[in-house]
Amino acid sequence: MKKLILLLMGFQLTFVSCQSQSTSTQQKEKKVMSEEKKPALIKEGNPVYSKTDTGKVAISEDEWKKILPSDVYYVARQKGTERPWTSKFEKFDEVGTYYCAACGNALFKSDTKFESGCGWPSFYQPISKSSIIYTPDNTHGMERTEVQCGRCKAHLGHVFEDGPPPTGLRYCINGVILDFEKAKDAEKNYKEKKKEE
Numbered sequence: 001m002k003k004l005i006l007l008l009m010g011f012q013l014t015f016v017s018c019q020s021q022s023t024s025t026q027q028k029e030k031k032v033m034s035e036e037k038k039p040a041l042i043k044e045g046n047p048v049y050s051k052t053d054t055g056k057v058a059i060s061e062d063e064w065k066k067i068l069p070s071d072v073y074y075v076a077r078q079k080g081t082e083r084p085w086t087s088k089f090e091k092f093d094e095v096g097t098y099y100c101a102a103c104g105n106a107l108f109k110s111d112t113k114f115e116s117g118c119g120w121p122s123f124y125q126p127i128s129k130s131s132i133i134y135t136p137d138n139t140h141g142m143e144r145t146e147v148q149c150g151r152c153k154a155h156l157g158h159v160f161e162d163g164p165p166p167t168g169l170r171y172c173i174n175g176v177i178l179d180f181e182k183a184k185d186a187e188k189n190y191k192e193k194k195k196e197e
Helices: 002-037 061-067 070-076 183-196
Strands: 096-100 106-109 132-137 144-149 155-160 170-173 178-182
Touching: 061 070, 106 170, 132 155, 178 183
Parallel strands: none
Antiparallel strands: 096 106, 096 178, 132 144, 144 155, 155 170
16 A cells, blocks of 8 residues: 555656646747747836837836846936946947937937047937937036937937037937947848738
């Protein structure tokens, strides 16, 4: 009788173990499949980040602090400034689109970027009128115009009237608040999105 009970217990443990491994394998396969299908239009760990959603983002500062890396949070939400000449985008010349690193909103095309010598990435024109919000900034004893993301109100930098033609403007932007997508990648993502629709 004891042998029969031990045999049944062994069979039950083997069955549970196999079932657990099968479930675990299925979960891993689902995870791999979902990762393969996940478009590059979203950012892991940031539920508001989207390169296709144009709806306004309104979440609490506590939520922003949880989903943004500390350097991005410092600039985007605390109106900080990165040190000059530290951004990977300052001398960057790839062709594509610059997005808000906090929410994925399209901000600037690479063909509007220029070398200003100021130490931060500079652009002479935003991608659209709605991509940027302009706010008076009288801090530090100066009269400036702050530029914020039109979707999530993240602090981007400032705009000055000493840029090149055709606008004469210089959008001086903190590189840490920028994401970049090469033109070919953007086109590929756009085509994939159209197939899904």
